[in-house]
Amino acid sequence: MSVQHAKPVILEPGKDALKHFSGSRECGILQQDIYTAPWPLSPKVSPFCGRRAGLLKALGSGGRYGFDEPFVGRGCTYRWFETTEICMILGRFNAITFIGDDITQSIYGAFNILLREDLALGSLQQWIMSDEEKAKCRCHSQFLNTECQSFAIESINDVKKNEGSDRKGSPYFCDNVPHAYIPVNSFPSSPSSQRSFKDLIYGKLNPWQPSPMIFSFGHASDFNTDTTVQAMDEWVNLATGAERNIPMLFLGPPAIGLKKVAGSASGSGNFAVWNYYKEMMPIAKEKRVAVLGLYNLTLQSSSADGEKFDEKVALVEAMMIINWLSKLETS
Template sequence: MAINPEYQTSMEDGMLVPVRHPFYRRTGNPLRDLVDDINFPHFCYKAVAYTYVLTILWGFYMILPLPGHWSTDGQPDNVTIFSRDYTNYFDVFKVSSACHLQAPDLYLPAIDAIPSLNGSSYCSTRLGFLSAISEGNTSSPDIQHWVQGCRYPWYSIDEICTIIGRFSAIIFVGDSSLQSIYNGFNILLRQDLVNGCLATWDMPDGAQLHCRCENQFTEPFCVKYFVNSSLQLPPQSWRADRRDKYHCDRSTRHEYLEVNYSPAPTTVLDKLDSLITRPGPSASQRKPVAIVHGLSPDSLPVERAAASVFEFKHRASSLTANALMLWIGPGATGTREPLNDDRDREIRAFDEYMALSAARFGVDVLGMWKATFHAWSLDGPRSQEKLAITQAMMVVNWLSWLEAR
């Protein structure tokens, strides 16, 4: 008769005791029994049935009206949709035939983009958006709004107000190159292509006529009328009488602080402190502050510019944990053989060094050299107003990503 090895015994001190077999034998036999008992057709049926049920449940979950399920690809969930009828975007703006500006001059929606050059999908991450702008597309003549890879949306004025309403303050700190972007920001918020960046309430009629459209940016005479703060805008009753629109809620302050030195002047730092720490809700409920910083090599050498980024980053972070900062690099100067042009070489070296420095300080980077390269002709920018509005919309897109950061 065969003997079951599991029940063999041995003699120890005159007693019979069970033999303790190795672990692999003690576990192997039950596993073999388990495998022998498996009904493989039955197992496959159960697997298919459970997969089918889980797929149906997942489909029902995805059609629920939850954040992220119905927003356009790449759109932050809290800005649900952007302007679709882009051709008529400027119909609600104060316009003039002298401005020579139409929406397609600035932007092409993804549906009209050329996928082989532009990419046809919207950016899905903040860093993807920043990279798409910074990398640009320098091979497309006369199209300043083309970017590399994914696309960014062009927001309606209502959507812009929703985006900036998330912040207690939006502070532009830099030299004249950044002030041009702030001017474009004001044109969008005031919906005025004619005098949107100027304090028209302080200007005589002749000055308003002289500083129209492109002249807002190109005529030195008009610089003294630039709006540098949302506090400069007149009250609602005055605007209603004069048809000077400012669509957004006044609770979000925005301001331009001129900086051409490092360390920054005490007056600038004091103003920055007051904007960051102005009275409001408790610290846990306080909205974040966005700081946009930009300098060109005309204002500061690269080492001092990097020190300026660190100065404002450190100062803002010491006052609030909700300070978010963007570095905007300098734009291009023209289409003259950039690699052989000393001026363009200087700007590109400055831009590359500053991008690395800002990233090292934990600051987002939006490079503008490639994005602006084809916005210029040999004699200067084709349109500073078009360029400023486009760059301002890029800043708005950066702001739109911050809440999901």
């Protein structure tokens, strides 16, 4: 399924872009719970960030006006795009890859939810799930129940190959641009992960049309800067070897919640997370890799185990990345 280009839509305050999604009522997710469309302070000044660098800075330093309240960027904020406009944004690219650990995987899951307009099971391959499994993995459980991850969508092909006459589950609203999650949890990365990236990116006909890469390695490295730099260099080199236009975005890790088990990985808590982010930011920028910090977004967010966040957080993270994509140059 594909969608024709339409005039960009800016949501008015009070308008809900999620209400018509499958599972909206069941999952109890309304746009007003996760996003505030700010009223302009002046008719001549937009509340939305104008430039890419300003957007990333505002989102990395923003906050919430209370626990679990909608996140707002500092100084300016991001847009909540309707699905038709998301399709317009994605249509400017050759391919999009989400590479790295469970942080990237959960965001890719939310990315699929937005493109399939399905809050209940949109990140999963529900056509291979039993009724019992679908009941157990609905809504927030897509992100909180580790057993459900075995059904997670890993590429656009997982959904498209199910679009035959006996189709089950929700199709993509648009599917003309390839995208995939490529798991990377170690350095060096596995040959299969590198091969998946090359198969998706290296053969594209137009080398100047961007193929953005979103990369996270905080959890995979247990917030070790040296290991992350090695992993980042590996993927920067793979991107360079493609001789393609591949803008890269590094994700600073989310905060650790209050329920994180003491003595487990990252036991030093948010001190380690924040230091890792502050150390990685200048290193990434020196390598011409953009940075989006997720620490402030998650600092006042509920977490069942102190590490995994629910569907609402993942949707916001995915929309932030779509905002970054919307500001990439395509010529």
